Amino acid sequence: MKNILVFGGNGFLGRRICQTAVEKGYQVTSLSRSGAPPRVKATWEKEWIDKVKWQQCDILNPKSYTQYLRDADNVVHSIGILLEDSSYKAQVNGKLAFDVKKLLQWGPNPMKNNPNFTYEVMNKQSAVMLAQEFAKVKHSNDSVSKTMTYISADKSFPGIPSGYMESKRAAEVEIMRLEQELRPILVRPGFMFDESDTSLGTLNFRSQVKNMLDLANWSNKNFLGRRIECVNQLFRPTVSTQQVSRALIQKIEDPSFEGVLSLENIINS
Structure with missing residues (x-):
């Protein structure tokens, strides 16, 4: 049975990668710091959540997860930070009215x-550590092409430190160096939202940013005709976690694909 190992499978994007993989018939294992499944947003989600094996590991300690790599055909790294302050995630994913002051005041940081x-x-x-460990694994069936997927980013956002994109691109370079041992897939989504949130009319921070970016992109297309390159680079299309997950699984199943999965390719998949 085809399988996939998702590091950070209970996260914002990770949960949708797990869901899509389950729906595509994969045996799915999620590894995270807590080992707990994500919060159920709707009753129908329990069906796919129950089919995932939720396990605990320390991403910085290979000994805590090497046992899972031995039988894995596909590994996804869906762990990362936008800011070097863990409390920002509670603000971004919380149901908050848009307020610049709240955006900048992240509150107490338990990991500072x-x-x-x-x-x-x-x-x-x-x-890079995960990719290197996975590259060392020798499968009994050498005909199986192991895939290593890294969730990177399309562009940075205004106000985000340069270290964010620098770390993403540096990781991509190191992972691509292992292409003789595994098939690297570098996913570069833009600003992500969850379709279930928008369908329910949820007014959380992400939904409001999505609405603003969509308006900016609509204005750029209809009033500026996308003729100003710096504006095109500033206002990039938003993309749903479901779109990203579907495009990712599609590329995993395409043995000829490796390298960068761009935002444009994600949207057009």
């Missing part, structure tokens, strides 16, 4: 003294 909560460690080192 954790030296590992940095772009270098979380976005780069954890991914």
